Amino acid sequence: MHLTFSLAPELPQPAGLEELLDNATASAEPLVQQLIAHSLPGGKRLRPALVAITAGFYPADPAEVTRVAAAVELIHLASLVHDDVLDNAATRRSRPALHRLCGAVPAVLTGDYLFATAFGLLADTKKGILRIITRAIRTMCEGEIQELSVVNFCEEAYFAHIAKKTAALIDVACQSGGILCGMKRTQLVRLSRYGTHLGCAFQVVDDLLDLAGRSELLGKPCLQDLSQGILTLPVLHFLEVSPRAGQWKEKLRRGGLTADQGRELVAQARELGCLEYAGQAAQKQVRLAQEALEGLPAGKARDSLAMVAQKVLFPLHLLDHTGPAQAGAQPEQAASPPVPALQQ
Structure with a gap:
């Protein structure tokens, strides 16, 4: 990441x-x-x-x-x-x-x-x-x-x-x-859930940065996922709500997109609110991570974990979400990671 x-x-x-x-x-x-x-x-x-x-x-x-x-x-x-x-x-x-x-x-x-x-x-x-x-x-x-x-x-x-x-x-x-x-086991289950939701939030934010971040800040070129044909959350939502979804799916089936095609897809995804949608999904994962901390002993450790979760969202302020969310499921109804039981 x-x-x-x-x-x-x-x-x-x-x-x-x-x-x-x-x-x-x-x-x-x-x-x-x-x-x-x-x-x-x-x-x-x-x-x-x-x-x-x-x-x-x-x-x-x-x-x-x-x-x-x-x-x-x-x-x-x-x-x-x-x-x-x-x-x-x-x-x-x-x-x-x-x-x-x-x-x-x-x-x-x-x-x-x-x-x-x-x-x-x-x-x-x-x-x-x-x-x-x-x-x-x-x-x-x-x-x-x-x-x-x-x-x-x-x-x-x-x-x-x-x-x-x-x-x-x-x-x-x-x-x-x-x-x-x-x-205790019940506390470990809470830590496991926290870690799962925290990790998912990290990845959603990382996927957003690949689409709409700045390469000089990321330390890597942007649009790498699209160039490899990798479908991330904002792109998946775009393929659900775009009136041109069929055309884009056909292009993606042929392999990765060119840089120009990638920029065109991102522009359309921004207009349809797909970046906003993914940002809200990341926020949901952070909220679930913080909720998993409830019931753990209050103090410095729990406060530090809550801070880490909140910091994951910081890069979202660097992204330009100009389009309102359009058709399709809202993040609250969207899929969420399966939270594993405590590993034995």
């Missing part, structure tokens, strides 16, 4: 996180070290911060919190390296994507190295955290495969997809912190 704002300065990071990331990934092989050095920097470190925040509801072992947080971040970084290869992405965080520098094979192996390092950090972790994290990785892979296999993509399929591809690791980061501090 390439969101245009930084949460990092406002989020508590586990003590010694960066040092552990550097030490855990260190290699005597110079080329490996170069590839890792390109992959580690940057990013908001959102997932390790969520581990730290949720572990703060009750006392927890700081060293164990840092170890789990580092493992979750390494899994996230590995997934980004692999995603960039799958998508043939040109950039990542305003820099060339790793595979553009070294080729697909070294990049995939670098992702594997990061995964292996994460599992090493989790090997001695107690309380079943390794089990729920490996299940989250499987879920993420299922989401990627699902995107390839779904023929008639719709809003319901979209939310099921992003709940797996994007939200699964955010969900498990929240659960992991809660497990480390000894939270």
Whole structure:
């Protein structure tokens, strides 16, 4: 994900996180070290911060919190390296994507190295955290495969997809912190729901930014989803309400759109209120995330989680929603992600 704002300065990071990331990934092989050095920097470190925040509801072992947080971040970084290869992405965080520098094979192996390092950090972790994290990785892979296999993509399929591809690791980061501090099952279920809705909100906003953001702020070219024929929420809604939906569906079936076609679609989607529709859907996901926090102990940890959810919506103020919402379901009636039960 390439969101245009930084949460990092406002989020508590586990003590010694960066040092552990550097030490855990260190290699005597110079080329490996170069590839890792390109992959580690940057990013908001959102997932390790969520581990730290949720572990703060009750006392927890700081060293164990840092170890789990580092493992979750390494899994996230590995997934980004692999995603960039799958998508043939040109950039990542305003820099060339790793595979553009070294080729697909070294990049995939670098992702594997990061995964292996994460599992090493989790090997001695107690309380079943390794089990729920490996299940989250499987879920993420299922989401990627699902995107390839779904023929008639719709809003319901979209939310099921992003709940797996994007939200699964955010969900498990929240659960992991809660497990480390000894939270009850009912509380862990609330953290799981919070993480799922938070992750879905992130993805909807990210999809909006790809359509109507500014490439110099995103650190990547815009309209990449349309160029690859990927149907995101605002585009799916556009295909429901546009009088020219049939023509656009035919163009999309032939493959990705050209830059000019993409700009034309975005202009029409804006006029029909499709960007506004997706923005309201993101707001709904944030509201559901915040509602999931009800019943958790009041205090700094819960306040921090509520703040993170609200910050997800900040980039919406950078988008131009000029057209009123038109025909079609309103976001309140639109599909929503399936919220998973607590993973055992």
